[in-house]
Amino acid sequence: MMKWFKKRKEIDQVALGINERNLKLVYPLNPRKYFHLADDKVLTKAILEEHKVSVAEQFMVIESVGDITEKWAATPRKSCVIKPSKGSGGGGILIVDYDEENGWTKGGKPISEDTIERHIANIIFGVFSFGADDKVLIEEKIIQHETVTNLCHLGIADVRVIVKEGEIVMAMLRLPTKGSDGKANLHQGAVGVGVDIETGILKKVFDLQSYAEIHPDTGQQITGVQLPDWPKVLDTCLKVDAAFPLNYLGIDIAFDQHKGPMVLEINVRPGLEIQNVNQDGLRRTIV
Amino acid sequence: MKIRSYHVIVGLFLIIPLILILFKVFVYGYSFNNILPTTSYEVSVTFDIEGFGDEIQVSTWLPISNERQEITNEIQETGVFGVTQLNDATGRRVTWTAQAVNGKKLIRYSFEARGKAIQFDIDPDMAVPRDLPPSVYQYLNSTAAIQSNHPQILAKADELTGSEERFLPILTSIFTEINGMESRPFKGLTDALTTLKLGEASCNGKSRLFVALCRNKGIPARLVGGLIMDQGSKKTTHQWAEVYMGGFWVPFDCLNGHFASIPANYLELYKEDNFLFSRTANIEFDHLFTIQPKLVSNPKLASELKSSAFNTYLMWTAFEKAGIPLSLLKVILLMPLGAMVVAIARNVIGLKTFGVFLPALIAVAVGYTGLLWGMLAFVLVIVIVSLMHYPLERLGMLYTPKMVIMLVTVVIAFILLSIIGIKMNYTELAYITLFPVVVITITAERFARTVMEEGYGDAIKITIQTLVVVLGAYVAMNSTTMEAIFLAFPELFLTIIAAMLLLGRWIGLRVTEYRRFKWLV
Numbered sequence: 001m002m003k004w005f006k007k008r009k010e011i012d013q014v015a016l017g018i019n020e021r022n023l024k025l026v027y028p029l030n031p032r033k034y035f036h037l038a039d040d041k042v043l044t045k046a047i048l049e050e051h052k053v054s055v056a057e058q059f060m061v062i063e064s065v066g067d068i069t070e071k072w073a074a075t076p077r078k079s080c081v082i083k084p085s086k087g088s089g090g091g092g093i094l095i096v097d098y099d100e101e102n103g104w105t106k107g108g109k110p111i112s113e114d115t116i117e118r119h120i121a122n123i124i125f126g127v128f129s130f131g132a133d134d135k136v137l138i139e140e141k142i143i144q145h146e147t148v149t150n151l152c153h154l155g156i157a158d159v160r161v162i163v164k165e166g167e168i169v170m171a172m173l174r175l176p177t178k179g180s181d182g183k184a185n186l187h188q189g190a191v192g193v194g195v196d197i198e199t200g201i202l203k204k205v206f207d208l209q210s211y212a213e214i215h216p217d218t219g220q221q222i223t224g225v226q227l228p229d230w231p232k233v234l235d236t237c238l239k240v241d242a243a244f245p246l247n248y249l250g251i252d253i254a255f256d257q258h259k260g261p262m263v264l265e266i267n268v269r270p271g272l273e274i275q276n277v278n279q280d281g282l283r284r285t286i287v
Numbered sequence: 288m289k290i291r292s293y294h295v296i297v298g299l300f301l302i303i304p305l306i307l308i309l310f311k312v313f314v315y316g317y318s319f320n321n322i323l324p325t326t327s328y329e330v331s332v333t334f335d336i337e338g339f340g341d342e343i344q345v346s347t348w349l350p351i352s353n354e355r356q357e358i359t360n361e362i363q364e365t366g367v368f369g370v371t372q373l374n375d376a377t378g379r380r381v382t383w384t385a386q387a388v389n390g391k392k393l394i395r396y397s398f399e400a401r402g403k404a405i406q407f408d409i410d411p412d413m414a415v416p417r418d419l420p421p422s423v424y425q426y427l428n429s430t431a432a433i434q435s436n437h438p439q440i441l442a443k444a445d446e447l448t449g450s451e452e453r454f455l456p457i458l459t460s461i462f463t464e465i466n467g468m469e470s471r472p473f474k475g476l477t478d479a480l481t482t483l484k485l486g487e488a489s490c491n492g493k494s495r496l497f498v499a500l501c502r503n504k505g506i507p508a509r510l511v512g513g514l515i516m517d518q519g520s521k522k523t524t525h526q527w528a529e530v531y532m533g534g535f536w537v538p539f540d541c542l543n544g545h546f547a548s549i550p551a552n553y554l555e556l557y558k559e560d561n562f563l564f565s566r567t568a569n570i571e572f573d574h575l576f577t578i579q580p581k582l583v584s585n586p587k588l589a590s591e592l593k594s595s596a597f598n599t600y601l602m603w604t605a606f607e608k609a610g611i612p613l614s615l616l617k618v619i620l621l622m623p624l625g626a627m628v629v630a631i632a633r634n635v636i637g638l639k640t641f642g643v644f645l646p647a648l649i650a651v652a653v654g655y656t657g658l659l660w661g662m663l664a665f666v667l668v669i670v671i672v673s674l675m676h677y678p679l680e681r682l683g684m685l686y687t688p689k690m691v692i693m694l695v696t697v698v699i700a701f702i703l704l705s706i707i708g709i710k711m712n713y714t715e716l717a718y719i720t721l722f723p724v725v726v727i728t729i730t731a732e733r734f735a736r737t738v739m740e741e742g743y744g745d746a747i748k749i750t751i752q753t754l755v756v757v758l759g760a761y762v763a764m765n766s767t768t769m770e771a772i773f774l775a776f777p778e779l780f781l782t783i784i785a786a787m788l789l790l791g792r793w794i795g796l797r798v799t800e801y802r803r804f805k806w807l808v
Contacts (some may be wrong), residue, residue, distance in 0.1 A: 019795065024794065
């Protein structure tokens with residue numbers, strides 16, 4: 001019983017809970033009127049580009065159903081990612097590849113232009129954003145850095161960095177698994193890896209159940225590996241922080257083979273699981 | 288806002304209601320006894336009777352309302368039996384008669400009873416009087432089973448009380464002696480003398496000995512027969528005694544140790560030394576009492592609140608004139624409480640629910656259908672939406688039209704279930720349609736949305752947690768006690784605000800987060 005109380009007290013001292021995160025970080029540091037800058041990916045991208053932050057190249061934005069045919073025809077015939085500007089949790093993202101011989105393919109199987117255009121229409125109608133009208137963002141498909149692909153080839157991995165008022169607080173790498181269907185979201189089955197923010201060296205792999213040194217599906221050694229371009233990642237995060245009137249951010253960054261770290265999206269209510277992944281509490285950041 | 292002024296506001300929201308409540312209690316004389324709900328017992332007794340072709344007769348006593356018990360909603364289902372009733376000094380005696388009865392018959396008698404505990408204070412100096420009203424002289428007589436003049440009874444009475452002439456010491460000695468005897472669940476009648484000789488008895492033996500010893504000392508006393516209303520089914524009835532003192536009949540129960548008092552759950556059926564049932568010998572006969580206690584609003588609530596100021600009852604009477612049902616006011620009155628339960632479940636415990644007010648709304652809906660059927664209706668909505676989600680998702684449909692299709696399906700399912708219920712004579716199933724459509728709609732919508740955002744696994748987890756919170760809100764909102772308290776003291780709303788002001792600034796870990804972050808230490 002005493003042991004239980006002691007443990008609770010210890011957790012109290014280090015762990016940042018939702019109540020405290022909202023009251024002490026999200027509400028005071030991220031004014032609600034600026035939330036849309038983070039929630040609308042087209043807008044986010046525009047601001048980032050303006051501040052010379054590296055992002056995936058934007059091929060096209062489609063805002064109305066009437067424009068679909070014309071604008072899709074004008075979109076470069078290149079492998080690309082088609083996503084809802086206001087979607088969340090990876091819903092509605094379509095990744096298509098293009099080559100002269102096979103035309104459009106999705107995961108290796110042919111996909112018709114009709115199907116693609118219907119998907120674009122669905123995004124605009126708000127199928128993936130709960131009835132609210134949405135925009136379609138078409139951008140280049142990231143070619144993942146080989147160091148990261150060597151860790152896990154099951155999808156695009158990203159690093160989530162928490163930045164508070166110009167200070168890098170914590171980071172984790174999120175690796176897709178077989179169960180996560182190529183997605184890098186922890187709650188969809190991806191695994192998290194703690195990152196030493198000074199060096200970019202990977203710590204342990206956490207799958208919400210236990211810690212390991214290898215990837216659960218590929219068996220690849222993870223712990224101890226150095227992430228590529230780490231100083232550039234940190235630099236990118238500080239630039240992002242400076243670009244927005246939002247001061248407590250979760251910044252998602254992917255690693256491109258040629259272009260280096262690229263910002264995927266930013267979150268105004270970054271989750272708290274990162275603490276478990278790093279086996280370190282965020283509570284100290286409040287002071 | 289500065290922390291100090293924040294605390295001042297919270298303090299005010301706690302102090303103002305406290306002052307108002309104290310004011311009402313001490314200045315307006317609000318009495319919690321008259322406001323808080325009381326326990327009412329649904330009692331039914333069934334008689335299974337099998338006749339063999341002759342005229343048969345069954346008699347018993349039915350309870351009467353008096354100053355300590357109130358009998359309402361009496362229903363007699365007598366079938367082939369004719370009913371005659373006779374009121375006399377022993378009570379209300381009913382006789383069910385039928386001619387040429389063959390085979391099994393059933394008589395069912397049910398009522399609601401509300402009892403009041405009573406406790407008499409006996410003046411320690413009050414002496415047993417020499418003169419008595421003529422009507423009570425009979426309660427000094429020795430009878431076949433209450434042998435108050437028997438030498439052994441006399442000897443016992445002398446041993447216990449000597450030459451004492453005051454009520455209190457005499458009754459205390461006799462009561463203590465008999466109460467201290469071994470209690471035994473004897474079936475059938477034990478007379479006073481046998482009880483004395485054995486030194487042990489059931490309720491009727493102890494009561495007879497008590498009455499016999501009292502009578503021996505010149506104190507009028509008699510038996511009372513009745514029922515202890517405990518939840519459940521039973522055949523056993525109870526007997527206790529009454530002593531005539533200063534113009535009152537004062538109860539004593541030597542078996543259960545009630546001195547000059549009886550509890551609220553004692554139902555009196557008849558007076559004097561009788562058997563509860565009597566019947567012709569030519570039948571098979573069995574009986575069973577079934578007792579179900581429930582809290583009901585205090586009958587004095589209305590008059591208590593009507594005569595005093597600052598309560599919701601006054602608003603209520605205004606509502607009444609406008610033809611607005613009172614049940615609606617109750618819902619509005621208790622909605623904040625339900626919402627508070629949700630807030631605590633979410634922010635303190637860390638349960639996830641569909642929407643903020645939805646659990647409270649579902650709890651209201653469940654109030655209409657009953658807990659079981661309401662929960663079932665909720666689960667049914669979830670099942671239907673789950674089944675439909677995937678095919679509709681494949682069609683690539685827009686959000687709002689998809690929601691409408693789901694709603695239509697849910698409504699069709701509810702109507703079908705009701706029709707099936709009515710056809711199969713299972714009317715409880717029909718109640719499910721009472722589950723308000725608005726709540727169905729929101730539930731379906733929130734569930735579908737969660738499935739889309741978080742997947743089935745999480746959606747089902749949240750469903751279960753929502754059900755838990757609904758249960759909590761239901762318990763809080765369907766409590767007659769809370770209803771009465773908020774009717775009388777609507778200023779308690781301020782305390783809810785105060786609690787939420789505190790909760791709104793509370794930064795502690797949620798209970799579930801201790802588990803979540805166990806990895807950190």
